[in-house]
Amino acid sequence: MALMPKRVKWRKSQRGKIRGFASKGNAVSFGEYGLQCLGSGWITARQIEAGRIAATHYLHREGKVYIRLFPHKPVSSKPLETRMGKGKGDPEFWVACVREGQVLFEIGGVEEDVARTALLRVAHKMPYRCRFVRRRHGL
Amino acid sequence: MENMILKGDRRDSTGTRLSRLLRKDGKLPVVIYGHGEAPESISLLQREVVVALKRGSRTMEIDVAGKKTQYLIKSVQYDHLNETPIHLDLTRFDLTEKVQVRVGIELKGIPIGLSDGGVLDQLMADLEIECLVTNIPDTLHPLVTQLGIDDVLRVKDIELPEGVIALADPEDRVATVKVLAIHDEPEEVESDEEGDDAQLPERIGRQAKDEGEGEAKS
Numbered sequence: 344m345a346l347m348p349k350r351v352k353w354r355k356s357q358r359g360k361i362r363g364f365a366s367k368g369n370a371v372s373f374g375e376y377g378l379q380c381l382g383s384g385w386i387t388a389r390q391i392e393a394g395r396i397a398a399t400h401y402l403h404r405e406g407k408v409y410i411r412l413f414p415h416k417p418v419s420s421k422p423l424e425t426r427m428g429k430g431k432g433d434p435e436f437w438v439a440c441v442r443e444g445q446v447l448f449e450i451g452g453v454e455e456d457v458a459r460t461a462l463l464r465v466a467h468k469m470p471y472r473c474r475f476v477r478r479r480h481g482l
Numbered sequence: 483m484e485n486m487i488l489k490g491d492r493r494d495s496t497g498t499r500l501s502r503l504l505r506k507d508g509k510l511p512v513v514i515y516g517h518g519e520a521p522e523s524i525s526l527l528q529r530e531v532v533v534a535l536k537r538g539s540r541t542m543e544i545d546v547a548g549k550k551t552q553y554l555i556k557s558v559q560y561d562h563l564n565e566t567p568i569h570l571d572l573t574r575f576d577l578t579e580k581v582q583v584r585v586g587i588e589l590k591g592i593p594i595g596l597s598d599g600g601v602l603d604q605l606m607a608d609l610e611i612e613c614l615v616t617n618i619p620d621t622l623h624p625l626v627t628q629l630g631i632d633d634v635l636r637v638k639d640i641e642l643p644e645g646v647i648a649l650a651d652p653e654d655r656v657a658t659v660k661v662l663a664i665h666d667e668p669e670e671v672e673s674d675e676e677g678d679d680a681q682l683p684e685r686i687g688r689q690a691k692d693e694g695e696g697e698a699k700s
Contacts, residue, residue: 350684364562375604379563404662407601434682444562452601478607480586480621482535482558 345388346414347437355419355431365444371478373409374451376458382471385438386447388414394448394465401461406453408461411446412439447473486534487543487550490524505568514553516573531567538620540583542572554581554615575615582649583618584608587640587656591627595659600631606656609637613646629659 361383371377380386391412398408414437421432441447448465450458459475466473490512493504501511510528515521524546534542535558543552553572561568575581586608593602609622624640638652 348683350686352686354682354685366562369562370560370564372607381563404599405601407603407662442562444564452603476564479564480588481538481584481608482540482555 345392345437346410347388348413348415351417354417355434356416358418359416359440361440361442363442365442368411368446369444371446371449371476373411374407374449374458375478376451376455376462377411377446377449377476377478378462378465378469378473379476380441380445380447380469380471380473381443383442384440384471385416385418386412386414386441386470388437388439390468390470391439391447393468397464397468398448398450398461401464402450402453402457406458406461407451409449409451411449412441414439416440441471446476486530486537486539487545488526488530488534490526490544490546492546493523493525496523501569510567510570512570512572514572514574516575519574526570528567531570535567540618540620541575541615544572554583577615579614580612581615581618582610582612584610585619586621588621588623589626589635589657590623591625593626593629593633593659595630595633598631598661600659600661602626602629602657602659604657606637606650606654609640609656610649611642611646612649613643617643617645619643619646624656626657626659629657631659631661634658 364383369379391410391414395408395410402408416438417434418436418438419432420435447469448462450461453461455477462475491509493500493511496511504511504525505528508528509525510531512524512526513521514524524544526544539555541552541554543550552575554575556571556573558567558571559569560566573581587604587606589602589604593600596602611618622640622642624635626635629635634655635657636652637648637650637654637656640648640656642648
C-alpha cells in the first residue's frame with residue numbers, strides 16, 4: 344500500500360514550485376548509509392513504495408531501512424474525455440517534494456557493499472539521479 | 483590528530499554576497515572567536531581546509547600576516563550535498579584549559595546478536611566530551627561484539643582515553659541489537675468495491691463544519 348497521509352486539512356493543493364537546494368534532511372542521520380537525491384521535483388508514493396520493496400527484498404530482513412520522505416502533497420487530474428472547466432479534478436496520487444541534496448532512503452546494520460547494492464536498486468526506482476552517501480562521523 | 487599550517491587572509495568585509503564571491507575564488511570564509519576577544523573574519527584556501535578535515539584535524543595552525551596561531555575547529559558548515567565545506571568556525575584556546583567537543587562514534591566488531599537474527603542499530607552518532615585539546619581523540623571505537631539481542635551499549639560502557647570525560651548522560655543509549663518486527667507484506671488489493679473515497683484521507687474538521695452548515699441551512 345502506497346504511503347499517503349491519514350488526515351488532511353485540505354483535499355486538493357496547488358502545484359507549487361520547488362526552488363533551491365535541500366538545507367535540511369541532507370545528511371545521513373539514522374542509518375549508516377544513504378541515498379541522496381541529485382535532482383529536484385516530485386517523487387510519487389508509488390515510486391517510494393517501489394524503492395522500499397526493492398531495498399527490503401534485497402536485504403532479506405537483514406539491516407534496517409529508513410524512509411526519509413513522505414508524500415504529503417495530493418496531485419489532482421481531470422478524467423479523460425472531459426471538457427475543460429467544471430472545477431478542479433479529483434486527487435489522483437500523492438507526491439513528496441524533494442530538493443537536490445535530500446537523503447531519500449537510509450540503511451543501517453549491514454556491510455557497506457550490501458547497503459550499496461540495495462540502494463543502487465532503490466536508485467533505479469527513483470525518477471532522479473541519486474548517489475550513495477555515508478554517515479559523517481565527527482566534523 | 484595532525485596539525486596543518488594554513489595561510490589565511492584577513493577580510494574586512496562580511497556578508498552573504500562577499501562570502502559567495504570568496505567561494506567562487508576557491509576560498510572559504512572563516513570566523514575566529516572566543517576568550518573574550520573580538521571576533522576576526524579571515525579566509526582560507528578551500529582545498530587546504532578539505533585536506534585538513536579529511537586528515538581528521540581538530541586544530542589548525544593559521545598564519546595571518548606572519549603571525550602563526552593555533553585554533554580549535556568548532557564547527558563546519560557543508561553545502562547542500564553535505565560534501566564541500568562552505569564555512570568554518572574556529573575558537574581560540576589555551577593548552578591548559580579543557581574544551582568541549584563532539585567526537586564521532588564508530589562501532590567496532592560484529593555483535594553476537596546478529597547471528598540470532600538481530601540488527602545492530604546505532605542510536606548515537608557522536609558524543610560530547612570534555613578534555614584538553616591535546617587529548618581529543620579522532621573517533622571513539624567502542625566494541626560491540628558482546629551485544630546480544632536486546633542488549634544496549636550505553637555511554638558509561640564506552641572506554642574513553644585518559645583525561646577525557648563524556649558530558650552526555652551515562653545512561654544514554656549508544657547502540658542496541660534488536661530483532662526487527664516481521665511484517666508480512668500485504669498483497670495489493672484492488673478496492674473497486676469500496677470506491678475511490680476509500681483511498682482518500684480523512685479531512686480534519688470537515689465533519690463538524692458540514693454539520694454546522696447543515697444546521698444553519700435548516
